[in-house]
Amino acid sequence: MSAFHWSRNQRLSLVARYTLLSVGVVVCALIALSFLYQRFSNELIDRLTGERLSAQVAATSNKLSAFLDARIYQLVTLSNHPALPAFIDAPNTPQAEEALTLLRVEADSPDLYGVLFFDRQDNLDRLVAGQAASGPPYWSKTDWDISGLPRVTHEGVEFIGPKLPEHGNSGWLLMRQQIRDSGLGQNVSVALHMRLSSLTELLASAGVAGVIEPLLRTPGGVVLDPTGRPAEVTGELVEGPSILPGWNIVMSVHPGTILQPIDETRLWLYATAILIIAVILAIFFALSRSLRRRVDTLVQGANSIASGDLYYRLPEGRRRDEISTVAKAFNTMAWQLKDLIDRTVRAEKLAVLGQFATGVAHEVRNPLATMKTTVQALSRREQDEERITLLDDMGSQIDRLSRVVNDLLSYGRPGEAAPQATAIRELFRQTSILLEPVADEAHVRFFTSGDSRLNVYVDPEQILQILLNLGINAVQACNAGGTVSLRAEDHGDTVEIRVTDDGCGIAREHLLDVTQPFFTMKSKGTGLGLTISQQLVDANHGTINIESAPQEGTTIILTFPASGPGIGQEEITKNVQADQNTDRRR
Amino acid sequence: MEMLKHPVSGCITIIVATLVLLAGTPAQAERFELGATSAEADAVVGCLYPMTGRSATYGRDSIAGIKIALDDLAQEAKAGLPAPKLRVIADDPRSKASYAVRLAQDFIANDKAQFFCGIVSSGVAHAVSDLAQREKIIMVGTDHASSRLSIEAGHKYYFRVTNDSWTSMAAGARYLRDLQKQTGWRKLAFIGPDYDYGHVSWTDLQLALSDLGVAYETVGSLWPKLYEPDYSIYINALQSAKPDIVVTALWGGDFIAFIKQAATTRFFETTRLANFDTGANYDVMTALGDQPYPGLILSARHHNNWPDTGRNKRFVTQFHEMTGRFPTYAAEGAYTGIIAIARAIEKAGGANDDAALIKALEGLQLALPEDPPGFASYIDPDTHQIVQAQAVGTVVHNEDFPPSKLMVGNWAIYDAEDLKPSKEMVKRRRDAVAGGSEAVPPPTP
Structure with missing residues (x-):
């Protein structure tokens, strides 16, 4: 119940409101950022897999088609060469030599391993090895078998393969066409033994490293990577244009490669935001608890004052909050x-x-x-x-x-004060005249001191009465041989007059009572002297404070408004000199 | 013998040919004629080296190597030794079998060549080797490396005097075996040029690893074409396969292009790249600049800084004085080819008896710049393949051969006899193709 009560209070508190506002701002920022992230990701995917990709794929398709067209042209040129029938049937004739020279040059093409000739049963009849020739059928008939390879026909050319790379040999593709019938009834076909990689390498330009991998799907269903090796397809496959019947470009899309860091960043962002919210809430609870404790102190203080304890004071602490x-x-x-x-x-x-x-x-x-x-x-x-x-x-x-x-x-009828600029010196002088006999009689030393140039704005008669009252009290408080002094000090806007004695002092418990009417510690006092003095001080806009310690003495501090310079400098100087003389006399 | 009578004229011919070469205005754009004139020559050697494209360095350095060999022979003749006078004609087959066969036929018909030499590409070498067999011309191959040429397709007219792919891969397999004990690598991938040399190198490496009992997993074999301009799809495929080690048979400009492209990716952070046959070539060292990519394991058929013998230092110095630059391994290969032909002629007593020449070449010992102390290379009588030691190492800072700031160091040396293919393996490989389509249908000439 208390927890509920507490939490309800928290919810209503200012701290709770500010906290909720902060959390709300963070959450809103997070939602906005998340939205932008999502939009950015989608746009990125769109850009990668959208129009630009289509353009790249179309361009790549054109490259592959152009490459094949060039090879088709090469093959057709060979198959229709007038000297080729002689190469088959009359090896040692000049025509055969001419054809052989041509075949050697063609076989040296960097994209070919060689030029092969087949009889009508698909048996290899003869071959011309190019510079890049290696493996079967040039080194050995082992592993040479074209019977199981996929075959498609395009523009009158038979495409046999692909033969995938294996056992350290490269992959290849045959492009085959019957040689022109010269009337001799040859039924021989000529084939370009082509590097499979020469075709797949052209795919490379269409990709985006790590994100979109261009691949080539072959009639056997095998998908080749740009190095001409079977690819392990892991991502989504996007079908592209066909370059031959059964041969088409496919794009393996791995958006995760590029989106993964984005998603990871987003997760980190969420985690950071949750952490920030948790920190804000923790700070809120700590602040709220501290604030509540301090507000409770305020409330307790207010209640104490309200119940009459006017002496209750709040701890102010060192903080300046x-x-x-x-x-x-x-x-x-x-x-x-x-x-x-x-x-x-x-x-x-x-x-x-x-x-x-x-x-x-x-x-x-x-x-x-x-x-x-x-x-x-x-x-x-x-x-x-x-x-x-x-x-x-x-x-x-x-x-x-x-x-x-x-x-x-x-x-009972305190007179109205008629304040005027009054010289301290004059006040002290008159007081001395009246008080000295009393002091002498009591064998108490009396003197005045301080800055006699000062002026106060008071009713001189009333202040004189105050000083006399206080002076007589002081003398009476002293034993024979005691000392009573009057001293004036400048405090800027005010002038402080101290009436000091070294008499019996006032007990601490009586300090608050001495200004009460009819309170007296003297056997013959009326108990009204200090009360009247207080009244007169108030009437002259002054203050009266009493500092006293038993057996050490009492100082009554009077503060009155200072007056502007109303007395000539010469007179002040003269008065100061006279005061100094008076002090010296005493 | 003619050389002994007219040593001065032979030297003049060499000097003239050198000046013509250095002036860059040969009589024919891609044809060089070195050594003795046709009238005074004891034998004519027709060489085919690439002078253009990515592998043009091989041709230029081979020509210089031939000149050093001819100079050495002239010096021998001058000193009274029976060094034959050779006329060497070099042309550029442009890495085409058809070109090469045609040029080789012209060497026979027009220049009366009695020997073929050179040929950097194994694919081209196959065609020329077939021609040599048919025309009964002795072919002393240099710098094409497919072991198939000397094992499966070997014939009595074919000899090779530079390390083949088997030798390099046998050394590499031993290096990998030792490395596995240190690092525990398991996954291996291979990338090689899509022609005879690349495929045979991969086969040789697998056989050599198998012979040594090295356990590993093949995670891919890739075949970009020779002179491939862009290796990015292959580098991506290799990175996807996550091999511990990639062994490559890419060579020359292809290897440099591959390294530079791979260096733009995180390839070298996770994978070691080994090239046991051509990777330590001087042009690769120069192309690496001053920052060795981590994990490179390299070797080549000749090193400027190994072995540290007077013969090797003299050869490198001769080459540098002649050309103002340091040699790639092709120079020493071509040098070896000419010296081997000369020594065979000396041993056979002339250049007109093919049978005697072949007999002379079989088992011929040659003290070569690349031979470590205490060993001389020799031609195996069975395979006609030269037997040599090989050193494999990693890249270190070394500015002794400017402008390169790196050379291979931390050598692991493998003895020649250990790297020689066993008779059993040679028989097994030859039996596997006997009666195969190599015979029926035969390769068209």
Whole structure:
């Protein structure tokens, strides 16, 4: 079931579609190629066995016929020669000598073995050996017998044979005709003893090596090859024209000789295509499995986020492929989503608390003012030192309450920022003026550093308040002898201000809570300083980050938009010089 | 004897004839007259050699060989030895039996020839041999090789002083026997020219292999005609038969044409080609160029580089000095023919007694350039065939005989007596045709 489910998913997947497309293209190409191959093969066969072959066969037939015509002419010339009867009947006469000279010349023809004479019983009467004469009947009468040989007649000439080559002797053919009757009643025939190969060699021009072999079918049914030997017919025989009664050209066609390599190539092509398809499918399965695994991770991540786990992050891996890009985008989205949710929650929380605090502050501030006025009036009139002390304590507590109320009001109604180009130097200077006494009192060393030429685009009052809040927190975090510093650094479009102390630090578990309203680690804190600072930073389009380690110290990193040069170079130089002097003093 | 009286005039005649030959303007287009004049000659020898066509080299070299022989005889006469004065007439039968018979008849009638010599083609030689028998003219054959001429068709007037097809095939059969022990070849094919020489060579090879007990399978025998212009169908047929070894009796230009055509195919990749009778001829070596085709097994009736004897070196040097080129085996054959006739005349005491001449020729010993050290060729009294040793080898680089860059080397030497046909075989072959159609009906003259 799972396999079916899986395979169905694969079929529907993009990878499956691309794979099917690839396989489809390969198969289509294969079908097209196969079609072209088949067409090429058919055309090749047509060309080899078609019109061109017919023309070749016709030409070859003409050659053989012309060769035979020439021999027929030669024979007829001999058989009708006026001196020939004398050669038979009167051997030692001048006419006989004349005939003999002629016969010797004719017998020396390269296509003849000799000239033979037969009596009416087919017995060999005499012969004239040519230059090529060998074997029977010139050497021996053994194996000389024409009685069983096929005979056909053409144009008045008797063709006897063929006598096939055997026992080391060549094949031959007799062309025989009665010699002209000179009135002496001779019944003698003269025959040309012809090389069989001289006839079959003419077949050679009609063939196509290895594919079409021209052969000569003889009256006995034997088929001869171009060397004049009986051929072993293995291919298809195509009948050709006749050159003599019972003698005709046949073509042995072996298309396999030329088609075999083509067919083998085609088989290799199919095998290669099947291999390619198998490789594509294998790659598809591997890719699909890998993709599915990674997509499952994405889905799991999405589900985790959906179920509220905003801290879930996908493994991005080292690859730079599409899935990694998606994973990175997913993680970015998760960060931004968490940030958005955090901001929204905090904003809503602050709004609720702000409304509450403002309401409480309004209700408390006026009674406090009355109480303060009353306490001050009572104190002025009181003579008793002890009571005066009590009243002063009460006044102090009322002041403290007033500060709390003011903080609550600041928190609940944060003022709108009025950003302007503000010199860091000026900010640091004012902060130093206000903070140095506090630091001195706590025996904490305080100094500023960094590039005082920098400008930030902020509301100077609000930033001053931030720096004071953070500076006081830092001083309070330090023991006597500690150090608090302010440092400004240029980061291009932004300016970074670091408030650093080497005090007690913040425990890791409290790092996320310190900006929450009313969270404080000090016995006298309201828990609103950092919260208000955060609000002011946000209002000035800045960011606040806290780096801290217990017992090592804390650094609060503020980032604000940098401002363009709004202060003259001379003033900057002067300010830098003053800052350097200030640093040296401290 | 006349020569002894007028040695100078004989030499002049030779020189004049040589100049005429070298000038290329003989009195008659294809006729050469060498040696003594008809008036002073002790004997007239009528020779037939091809001067045109594919085998023209044989004729040219034979003429040069005859001249060397006449020079040697003149030198002997000059030195006081009883060397006869010979008049040698050479003409071209154009490889036609009819031409040859007519020219030979004219030699008898017009030139009063007492000897026939030469004739490269066995088919032509048969006709002339028949004429010699009828006219009772001694024929000293050179360079036609059908063993049938000396065995079945042999007669008392016929002699041959160059290796015949039996000798060559007997040597070849021994080479093949030894080769079979090394390579294990089994399939044999034969291709030879479709005339007497080709067919007899094949018969001789089969008989020689049979005598040696060599087991083999014949996969084909092919018979292109003499001077065949295109061997492609035969090469295709041989390749289809897939023989291990092809033995050929193609000779001269035919053999060269066959090799060149076969070299354009894959023939030499799978098959060894052997030519035991004529394949090592110098014109073949030259035609091979500088790349020996693999697997060639060759021999010939005379080699310029074997045997390494003073007699052979002297002959080759004489020929080279005379012609500016190195000789084919035809030169030594023609040389041998003239020397044999001269020695017979010397031995018989004159040229007028045929019976004495024949007796002199039978068993005549001749120390020839092709004889290895310690051996002299001799004419077998029964077959009238000269008995000689033969060397078979393969092609090696050798530029001692330019322009050829190859010669045959790696020799396997076979003793003359081993190559001689046994008396039993000669009798068997002669008995096989006795009373046959050779007698009835007889070949028309």
